[in-house]
Amino acid sequence: MSSAEPSSNISMAISDSSTTTGGGGPKMMFAPFSSLISPTFWGKFDEVKVEVLQLNEDPVPICGFYAPHDMPGVNPIISVDNTSFDVTSKPHYGAIKAPGMIKTTISAEHFKAIDYNELMRNFGKSLFGEMLFSEEGLTRLAQNPTMLASFFILTYADLKKYKFLFWFGFPAISLPSVETFKVGGSTVPASEAFPNYEQDLAKRLQQQQQQESGEGGKGFFLLVKNSEGSIELKSLEQIDQIITSQTPLSNLWFGFLDTSSIDDTPSWVLRNYLAFIKLKLKLPAESEVNIFSYRPGRSATMKDVSCSYRVLFHGIEGAVDSLDTVKFVGWERNDKGAFGPKHVDAQMTMDPIKLAENSVDFNLKLMKWRLFPEFDLKMMHRTKCLIIGAGTLGCNVARCLMGWGVRHIAFADNGNVSYSNPVRQSLYNFDDCSSGGKGKAETAAASLKKIFPGIKSQAAKIMVPMPGHPISAGTVEQVKKDYDKLVELVQECDVMFLLMDTRESRWLPTVLGAKYGKIVINAALGFDSYLVMRHGMSVPGTNKRTLGCYYCTDVVAPGDSTKDRTLDQQCTVTRPGVSMIAAALAVELMASILHHPEKAMAPGNVMDSDSSLTLGFVPHSIRGFLGTGEQISPSFQAYDKCTGCSEKVLAELDQRGFDFVTDVLNSSSEYLEKLTGLDKMKEIADLAEGIIELSDDDDDF
Amino acid sequence: MTMQEGRMSYEQFTFACANFIKCPQAQIDSWRLEDESHEFGESFLSLSTIRQTSVPSSGTDADVTVCTVEESDAGKTDNSFNMKLLQYRFDVLYSVSHCVPVLYFTISETSGRLLSLDEVWTLFGLQAETDTSLWNVVSWQDHPVLHMPFLCVHPCSNWAIMKECFQGKEPTCEQFLISWLSFVGNQFGLKLSPAYLLNS
Structure with missing residues (x-):
C-alpha cells in the first residue's frame, strides 16, 4: 500500500x-x-x-x-x-x-x-x-x-x-x-x-x-x-x-x-x-x-x-x-x-486544426501511394516560401502551394486591397477594400490562415527598391528599412517567387536570390502570354552558373518602365486566366525542382534529363501564348554581363551593400550597363542583326 | 459489378452485415451493428475490445499532486495500476466511391487519449516509411458517421486483394465480408475466429 x-x-x-x-x-x-x-x-x-x-x-x-x-x-x-x-x-x-x-x-x-x-x-x-x-x-x-x-x-x-x-x-x-x-x-x-x-x-x-x-x-x-x-x-x-x-x-x-x-x-x-x-x-x-x-x-x-x-x-x-x-x-x-x-x-481527438492538418496530409499521401512514390511531404512541410508581390499571381501561387502541403509562406507587398482586386486576386474579398483597403501582405497572410489554420504565414509591408526609382532625402530611411527587411526575408526563405508587376522591381530580389543561393522562380505576364522561369544556380563552391536568370537575355538594364506608359499599360491588361495558368506553372516548377535529385541544379532541357522521373524534366523557362495555344520551354545560358546575376554585380553588392543599391536606384540604366560591360556589348550588337526578341511585357499582377 | 471482381454493392454490404451480426461468435465477440441511420452508406459494424500491453505507460500523471484520502482498506487488492490497458475499436464501413468495405480503427489509452499513428506503428513493431504492407495506406480520417478521427485503411487496394481471393468464384455476401475482414483486420490486430467462416 x-x-x-x-x-x-x-x-x-x-x-x-x-x-x-x-x-x-x-x-x-x-x-x-x-x-x-x-x-x-x-x-x-x-x-x-x-x-x-x-x-x-x-x-x-x-x-x-x-x-x-x-x-x-x-x-x-x-x-x-x-x-x-x-x-x-x-x-x-x-x-x-x-x-x-x-x-x-x-x-x-x-x-x-x-x-x-x-x-x-x-x-x-x-x-x-x-x-x-x-x-x-x-x-x-x-x-x-x-x-x-x-x-x-x-x-x-x-x-x-x-x-x-x-x-x-x-x-x-x-x-x-x-x-x-x-x-x-x-x-x-x-x-x-x-x-x-x-x-x-x-x-x-x-x-x-x-x-x-x-x-x-x-x-x-x-x-x-x-x-x-x-x-x-x-x-x-x-x-x-x-x-x-x-x-x-x-x-x-x-x-x-x-x-x-x-x-x-x-x-x-x-x-x-x-x-x-x-x-x-x-x-x-x-x-x-x-x-x-x-x-x-x-x-x-x-x-x-x-x-x-x-x-x-x-x-x-x-x-x-x-x-x-x-x-x-x-x-x-x-x-x-x-x-x-x-x-x-x-x-488528437478534438482539435479541428489537428484534424484539418491530418486530412490535408492524407490527400497528399494518396498521391505518394498511388502515383508519386518519391514524393516527400516532410520536405514540403519544411520548405519556406517567400512571395514577393501579393497580386493575382501571388494569391494563386499561395493557394497552390498550400495544395502541395507547404506550411511556411511569407508575403512581401506594399499595396492595399482595392475594389478592383478581389475578383482576380483570390485571397481577398469585398470587405478588405473599404476605407482605403487593408494591406495586401497582411490580408493575404490572414486569409491563408482562414483557409487552413495549420499554415504558418507571415506578412511584410515593404516596397521593393527599384532601379530608376530614385531615393529622395525624405525616403532614404524608409528605403533602407525596406531593403534590410527584404534581405532578412530572402535569407530566411528557401524558395522565392518573384510575382511583381514591373520589370525593374524584380532586379533587387534577383540579385539577392543569386547572392544567397536561393531557388528563385519568376513569373511575368503579357496580355495573352506568360513567362514562368527558374533562375540558374551557381555550381556549389564557385560563381559559375549555367542557366540564366530573368535579366540574362536582356541587352538593357532595368529602369523605370512605368513613366512612359499609358494608363492601360500600367493596369491589369492580361486575359484573366493567364495569371492562373502562370501561377500554377510556377508552383509546379518548384515541386519539380524540389523533387529532382539535383534540385535547382537540374538540367534545363529535355535532352539532358532523366526520363524516369515521375514529375518529368524541370524546364528552365516556360513561355505560353494563348492566342496560338502554344507553350515552349526554352533554356538559355547565364550571361557574364547580366545585370542581375553576373559576378560583377554580386561582387559589388558584397562590397558596398546598400550604397551600391542606392547608386543603382539613383542612376540611369547606364550605371548597371557600364558596371557589367553591357554597354560595350550593345555597341557590338548594334552591328549585328538577329537577336530574337521575346516579349515579356510586365503588367499588373 | 460482381464480388468475384472484388467489389460489392451497398445492399450486399448491409445484407452481409445483418447476417454477420447474427452469427453466435459475433455476439460473443460483442460486435454491434450500427444501423439506426437510414442515410445511404451509414450502416456499419463496430467492435470494441480491451487488451493488455507491455508498452510502458506514457506517465501522464507525473506532475499531479498526490491527494490525501482515507482509502486505508484491507479489503482491496491493488494489482492493476501497473498494468497498461489499451482499447481497440474497429469499425467496418462501406466506401460508396470504391464499392468495398473499409476498415476504420482507433487505439486509445484508458484515459481516452488516442495513440498517434507513430505510436501505433511502434506498438505493432513496424519501421516507419520502410514497410510496404497495408500499413502504408493508413492515415487519420474523419469517421463518416461519428465525425471523429479514426485511422483508416484506405480502400484503394481492396478490390485487387479481393479479386485475388476469389479467383473467379462468386462468393456469398457474407463470405466476401468475412474474407476481407480476416485479411485486412489481421494486419491491424483484429483476429477473426475461424468460427465465422464455418458459420457462413
Whole structure:
C-alpha cells in the first residue's frame, strides 16, 4: 500500500482484527474497479460542458458499463463513452449499465480545493448509502441493484487546450459492525456447487443474460435450491418472498455478474452487495451466506469459471451501523499507483486544426501511394516560401502551394486591397477594400490562415527598391528599412517567387536570390502570354552558373518602365486566366525542382534529363501564348554581363551593400550597363542583326 | 459489378452485415451493428475490445499532486495500476466511391487519449516509411458517421486483394465480408475466429 494513505482509527481497527479473529478463513478481498474512457467520451463531454453545464458545478447523472473481459488477472472495468451522457442509452451485448454522476469544477483550483473524503462520503450516501438504511430504500435497491455498482467522476475541463483532469470514485461501503470472511478458505467451483452446472444452470444463466441484453442486464440474481433439490433462478426483487417462505440460508445463493478476472478475488460490487444482504436480511453477527460469483466465458477459449463462496459476517463488538458511522472508500489510483487525479490530452481527438492538418496530409499521401512514390511531404512541410508581390499571381501561387502541403509562406507587398482586386486576386474579398483597403501582405497572410489554420504565414509591408526609382532625402530611411527587411526575408526563405508587376522591381530580389543561393522562380505576364522561369544556380563552391536568370537575355538594364506608359499599360491588361495558368506553372516548377535529385541544379532541357522521373524534366523557362495555344520551354545560358546575376554585380553588392543599391536606384540604366560591360556589348550588337526578341511585357499582377 | 471482381454493392454490404451480426461468435465477440441511420452508406459494424500491453505507460500523471484520502482498506487488492490497458475499436464501413468495405480503427489509452499513428506503428513493431504492407495506406480520417478521427485503411487496394481471393468464384455476401475482414483486420490486430467462416 502507498505511504500516501493515512489511516483512520476505524480502518486501523478493521485491519487489526483481520489477523486475530475470523470464524472461517481469510478476510474477503475485492478487486476494485478500473475506469476506461472511450475517446468518444471527451468529445461528447466538451459538447455537454459548453451547451448544458456551462458554469454549473452540480453533479449530473451519467451512466457507465461493465462487462466480463477476457484478460486474466485484471480488475473489473467500468467504461464510459459518448453514450454515457444519455442515461437512457442501452448497454452493449453482455454489459451491465451502472449509474453514475459527473461533477465538473469550473477551475483547476476548485478541483484541488475539494475535500475528497467529504465528496466520497456524499456521493456514497446519495448514490445508494441512504437507501441501505431504510426499508423503502432496500426495496428499491432490490429492484434496481445496479445502483450498488454506482460510480462518479470528478473532473475539470480546459476546453481551450483540450485537456481534462479527472478522478473516478467507486464508492464502497464499510459497515463498522462487521467484517467478512471466506468460510473454509477456498472457493467451490460452480460445477461442484451445483449438480450438472454446465448443462443446466450455466445455460439458463446465459439465456437470462441474452434476454436482458439490450434492456441492460441487472447483474444481480438469486439461486434457490427447492425441496426437490433443483436450482431455481430468481430475480433479486423476489427476495422478500424468499424471506417470508423461510427458505434456509444454506439453500440460497446471492448471485452477481463478477467481472473481476482475478482468481479468488471477486469484483468491487460484492462489497456493497454484502452490505445490502446484511441489512436487508437483518442478519445477526456470525451469520453465513452463500455467494455465487458468475464469471461466464466470453470466447471459445475462455471457460466459465463461476464459483461459490461461503461468507461469514463477523461481528465487531460495540460497533453500530448507521448512516453516520459508515465509511465510504473507492477513489481510483492513477497510473503511478497513487491516489490522485489523472489527466488526459485529447487534442488528437478534438482539435479541428489537428484534424484539418491530418486530412490535408492524407490527400497528399494518396498521391505518394498511388502515383508519386518519391514524393516527400516532410520536405514540403519544411520548405519556406517567400512571395514577393501579393497580386493575382501571388494569391494563386499561395493557394497552390498550400495544395502541395507547404506550411511556411511569407508575403512581401506594399499595396492595399482595392475594389478592383478581389475578383482576380483570390485571397481577398469585398470587405478588405473599404476605407482605403487593408494591406495586401497582411490580408493575404490572414486569409491563408482562414483557409487552413495549420499554415504558418507571415506578412511584410515593404516596397521593393527599384532601379530608376530614385531615393529622395525624405525616403532614404524608409528605403533602407525596406531593403534590410527584404534581405532578412530572402535569407530566411528557401524558395522565392518573384510575382511583381514591373520589370525593374524584380532586379533587387534577383540579385539577392543569386547572392544567397536561393531557388528563385519568376513569373511575368503579357496580355495573352506568360513567362514562368527558374533562375540558374551557381555550381556549389564557385560563381559559375549555367542557366540564366530573368535579366540574362536582356541587352538593357532595368529602369523605370512605368513613366512612359499609358494608363492601360500600367493596369491589369492580361486575359484573366493567364495569371492562373502562370501561377500554377510556377508552383509546379518548384515541386519539380524540389523533387529532382539535383534540385535547382537540374538540367534545363529535355535532352539532358532523366526520363524516369515521375514529375518529368524541370524546364528552365516556360513561355505560353494563348492566342496560338502554344507553350515552349526554352533554356538559355547565364550571361557574364547580366545585370542581375553576373559576378560583377554580386561582387559589388558584397562590397558596398546598400550604397551600391542606392547608386543603382539613383542612376540611369547606364550605371548597371557600364558596371557589367553591357554597354560595350550593345555597341557590338548594334552591328549585328538577329537577336530574337521575346516579349515579356510586365503588367499588373 | 460482381464480388468475384472484388467489389460489392451497398445492399450486399448491409445484407452481409445483418447476417454477420447474427452469427453466435459475433455476439460473443460483442460486435454491434450500427444501423439506426437510414442515410445511404451509414450502416456499419463496430467492435470494441480491451487488451493488455507491455508498452510502458506514457506517465501522464507525473506532475499531479498526490491527494490525501482515507482509502486505508484491507479489503482491496491493488494489482492493476501497473498494468497498461489499451482499447481497440474497429469499425467496418462501406466506401460508396470504391464499392468495398473499409476498415476504420482507433487505439486509445484508458484515459481516452488516442495513440498517434507513430505510436501505433511502434506498438505493432513496424519501421516507419520502410514497410510496404497495408500499413502504408493508413492515415487519420474523419469517421463518416461519428465525425471523429479514426485511422483508416484506405480502400484503394481492396478490390485487387479481393479479386485475388476469389479467383473467379462468386462468393456469398457474407463470405466476401468475412474474407476481407480476416485479411485486412489481421494486419491491424483484429483476429477473426475461424468460427465465422464455418458459420457462413
